[in-house]
Amino acid sequence: MAWKIFLFILLTFVCVAGIAFPIVPVPTKWYEFPFIPGLKENAKIIFFHVPTAWLSVIAFLMSTIYSFKYLKNKNLDDDAKSYAAAQLGIIFCVLATVTGAVWAKFAWGSYWSWDPRQTSIFALLLIYGAWFALRSSIESEEKRAALSSVYSIIAFVTVPFFVFIMPRIMKGLHPGSADDTNSGPVVDFKMNANMELVFFLSLIGFTILYFWMWNIGYKSIIYKDKINKQIRG
Amino acid sequence: MNSKALALYQKDFHSEMRTRYAVNSLAMFVIVAVSVILFSIGNETITQSLTAGLFWVVIFFSAMSGLSRAFVSEEERGTTLALQLVAAPSTIFSGKLLFNLILVFCMNVVITVLYSALFDSFAVKNFALFAVSFFFGNAGLAIASTIIAAIISKAGAKGTLYPVLSFPILLPLILTSVQLTLMSFEGSTFLDAKFELAIIICYDIIMLTASYMLFDFVWKD
Numbered sequence: 001m002a003w004k005i006f007l008f009i010l011l012t013f014v015c016v017a018g019i020a021f022p023i024v025p026v027p028t029k030w031y032e033f034p035f036i037p038g039l040k041e042n043a044k045i046i047f048f049h050v051p052t053a054w055l056s057v058i059a060f061l062m063s064t065i066y067s068f069k070y071l072k073n074k075n076l077d078d079d080a081k082s083y084a085a086a087q088l089g090i091i092f093c094v095l096a097t098v099t100g101a102v103w104a105k106f107a108w109g110s111y112w113s114w115d116p117r118q119t120s121i122f123a124l125l126l127i128y129g130a131w132f133a134l135r136s137s138i139e140s141e142e143k144r145a146a147l148s149s150v151y152s153i154i155a156f157v158t159v160p161f162f163v164f165i166m167p168r169i170m171k172g173l174h175p176g177s178a179d180d181t182n183s184g185p186v187v188d189f190k191m192n193a194n195m196e197l198v199f200f201l202s203l204i205g206f207t208i209l210y211f212w213m214w215n216i217g218y219k220s221i222i223y224k225d226k227i228n229k230q231i232r233g
Numbered sequence: 234m235n236s237k238a239l240a241l242y243q244k245d246f247h248s249e250m251r252t253r254y255a256v257n258s259l260a261m262f263v264i265v266a267v268s269v270i271l272f273s274i275g276n277e278t279i280t281q282s283l284t285a286g287l288f289w290v291v292i293f294f295s296a297m298s299g300l301s302r303a304f305v306s307e308e309e310r311g312t313t314l315a316l317q318l319v320a321a322p323s324t325i326f327s328g329k330l331l332f333n334l335i336l337v338f339c340m341n342v343v344i345t346v347l348y349s350a351l352f353d354s355f356a357v358k359n360f361a362l363f364a365v366s367f368f369f370g371n372a373g374l375a376i377a378s379t380i381i382a383a384i385i386s387k388a389g390a391k392g393t394l395y396p397v398l399s400f401p402i403l404l405p406l407i408l409t410s411v412q413l414t415l416m417s418f419e420g421s422t423f424l425d426a427k428f429e430l431a432i433i434i435c436y437d438i439i440m441l442t443a444s445y446m447l448f449d450f451v452w453k454d
């Protein structure tokens with residue numbers, strides 16, 4: 001119970017700090033964020049957009065790990081865990097796409113411009129969509145679990161191409177692209193210490209939230225399956 | 234690759250020669266797709282980057298129309314069980330992959346010939362780069378579509394799901410191949426294209442390894 005209260009306080013702090021803390025040219029007080037040329041006030045999206053994008057990849061990773069486990073042990077609970085992770089993953093993926101597109105309207109002038117990052121998040125959405133389409137087309141539980149596990153692993157081995165290789169070799173608008181000089185590459189943060197602190201707190205808070213939601217999600221799927229079996233059998 | 238895989242390839246080849254279903258429908262599909270593109274272009278002259286893109290659009294959709302046959306035909310004829318009895322899963326996959334590789338290569342050579350005859354902007358300056366990227370692009374296309382075809386043949390909905398499942402898997406390959414084709418039009422050297430070539434070769438190797446490891450789980454019920 002204590003960790004839930006801690007999570008509530010953490011996320012409340014992140015939301016308040018992320019939205020309300022001012023951006024000033026030369027930060028002097030502890031609550032002031034630095035001015036980053038090229039990003040301006042738009043820089044604040046990093047507290048909400050980056051965690052959602054991060055979680056959509058983490059969810060996909062977990063879905064694949066549990067697919068692996070399913071193929072190894074043939075335990076349907078692992079399939080439920082993989083399914084719950086993917087369900088959350090598609091929600092965070094849509095959130096990341098939408099927040100990114102809205103941000104792009106103000107930062108780049110249009111909602112969608114096929115920046116490498118946008119291409120890769122779009123591909124991730126397509127993978128999730130295809131995965132759910134595959135699952136819905138198969139009746140038998142074991143077959144569905146096995147085939148969707150195989151597809152999830154095959155899709156996962158292509159993800160590094162989208163997420164890590166392409167945005168770095170292709171030129172793009174997103175902060176952190178290959179030719180980015182003014183708005184701060186992802187690896188080399190141009191934030192100051194307190195901005196980094198809020199950013200990492202946000203990342204940690206949203207990750208804990210994700211694991212909590214995933215825990216509830218897969219348990220409900222397992223219980224639903226059990227009840228369905230009892231009604232039928 | 235062993236003799237059993239070759240025998241499986243020969244079996245597929247002979248049954249294909251008997252009906253010529255896949256070859257005929259593929260050839261017609263290519264002609265229809267190219268002519269639709271020609272009609273929509275009309276008298277306009279299109280840029281080279283657009284030509285490179287359209288080239289891979291036709292390749293992608295032709296592959297999607299023909300390559301799922303490899304496994305779906307076995308399911309339809311009910312010969313899956315017999316195949317499971319006579320050979321190991323990796324052998325089956327090798328045989329099917331060989332058949333699809335040859336089908337993809339024939340199909341894409343035809344598409345390339347049609348494009349170079351019909352499009353003025355399809356002018357390859359660095360032919361060696363084009364040939365190398367064509368080879369690795371086709372290999373990746375065949376490998377990824379063969380494993381997806383195996384998944385599709387076991388799933389309920391067969392026709393519509395195939396391009397849906399294949400597209401996200403093939404997207405890195407297609408994007409890089411479009412880049413490479415464009416580079417060969419512009420006459421770039423191998424040194425300029427080393428990143429793209431590295432990506433496409435990595436993709437082929439990763440897909441081949443993953444497919445061989447995972448095919449067992451698809452094939453055994």
